Amino acid sequence: MESGGRGRGPEGENENEPDQVATAIQRMADLLERMVNQQGQGQGQNAGNPGGNTENNNHDREDRALERFQKFAPPKFVGGPNPDIAEGWLERMLDIFAALGYTEERQISFATFQFEGAARAWWNVIKTKWEREQTPWTWVNFTREFNEKYLPPIVQERREDEFIRLRQGALSVAEYETQFTKLSRFAPDLVLTEQRRVRSFIQGLNVELQEALAAVQVDTISQALEKAQRIEAARGQVKAFQERKRRQPSSSTYTPGQSSKNEPPTKLGRGVGGPRPIGTPGRGNFGRGQAGRGPQRGGQRGGQSSGPRSTCNFCGGNHPSDNCWKQGSVRKCFRCGSTEHLIAQCPKAPHEGTSTPQAGGTTPKPINAGGNRPKVPARVYAMGHQEVTDPSAVIEGTLSLFGVPQTF
Template sequence: MIDIFSAVHYTEEKQVTFAVFQLEGVARSWWNLIRLKWEREQTPRMWVNFMREFNTKYFPPLTQEKNEYEFITLCKGTQTVAEYESQFTWFSKFAPELIVIEQRRIRLFVQGLNVEIQKDLAVTQHNTFSDAMEKAQRVESTRLQVRNFQAKKRDIPESSLEQGDKSTAPKLGRGVGGVRIPGISRGASQGGSVSASHGPCGYCGKPNHTKDIYWKKARKCLRCGSVDHQIANCPILP
């Protein structure tokens, strides 16, 4: 309504008349009491008087002080810079005296940003509020790109391992000589059970097998453990 008054250049009295015309229900009853009071006290029908009465009824000092405090302590939190700026501008109307000076408005805005963004903005000069807003958004965008890159970089090995697990052949057991052999559990060879207490091997010095069944000495297949062929000719190779 104030914007309308500025556009059509209403007089003070006409502004009050237009505003009162919009009131309904309880608000209309409230105005009827105020109108009688003004007639009794001969109060001029001016917009400033109407706003004083209206704010006393619907926007008391306690609420004004609360909104002013919320403006001063407003923080970005998990919001984007654009969302934070929208709230900052909305709450600023409750403390107009704090933002009359442009540099003070910029300082209040920057103080509510995250510490990481504040640190990057500390080395830059802000001539206008829109300049500070744009630089804060650029810093936010850059930091988001860095975080996404780091997260993607961390996920590459894990995703590769997951794909490898899905494409792996039958689960392999620990065979003779430390070789993975399908169908054979850890600590067991093709010829029978090998106790974990056996060893170390007299051929290679490693535990869990003896030199009699060492795959390299017995020239066994590295894939299946058979002595009839080498791994190059293994029939179960993909």
């Protein structure tokens, strides 16, 4: 029995041995499969290989982009009949997206994320229509739908007219571009393509900028804006330089007493103290007073110089002003100064028939019996001014007329 039992024992062990080996192999295979799967998951997370983790990565990037968008505090929009509120909300969205630089599809997704109430219900209808008609998710299409819903037609027409009439004028290029972008959404058909947008932008610039951009290849609105700003800056520098040059004083300075280049030179005459303009008191100008007169040749030729004499301020005679016979209400004789008679009846006058030696041997004029000189026809003498070619031939001197010295 024992021998028989021991004989069957090895045979029984041989029958169970294949099952144990197969079980161990299966366990090892399962372990290796789990290890491979773990390694594949790690590589997918690190390298971003295609698989189930790609969708998770896209969601992560979308969440981070939405978080950046929310940091700008975008306003909510609930709709309503007020066009100013709708226009202000759309302008705010444009400002935020200009800073973020997102794609147009993402811009529409984030903008509609701010809809609430009636605006959310309206957008659900528009989104279904776009999916059915396969409308591209572009900002132009979204703006058209938004304007048709929340901006009355009269407001859109007014804004479209403003866009058509928009010109730079006194605005800078940057200010003009801001107005262009603000009003262009009300005329989407005019800026449907980039070429139309560039053409409309250039046509609104000033003429000098249009001429400068005519010879430049411009494909996008950003290129047109950059080149226009560069041209504007260069022209501003030239204008500032010309303004500074115009305000600077000229190199030629004016010296007092120096005549202008276009002014003819002043004619000068001779006299004491240097040259004297013709027309001032001096030789050849007859008048009273001694100022500005030239040297008297008569006094030099006589060889005698008279002492200082006082001149009357009333009549110009050679006597003091307080002893002038012509002052006062009482008439006096001009010969002797008596108040009892005049010069015609002056007893000191020479009588008829007598001869008094005169200077130069001249004969005195006769006097009638009444003591008066015979009357003669009245005569008028006039003195004129005439230029002389030889000044050395002119004789100058001082004569006394009616007791008043005159210079000739």
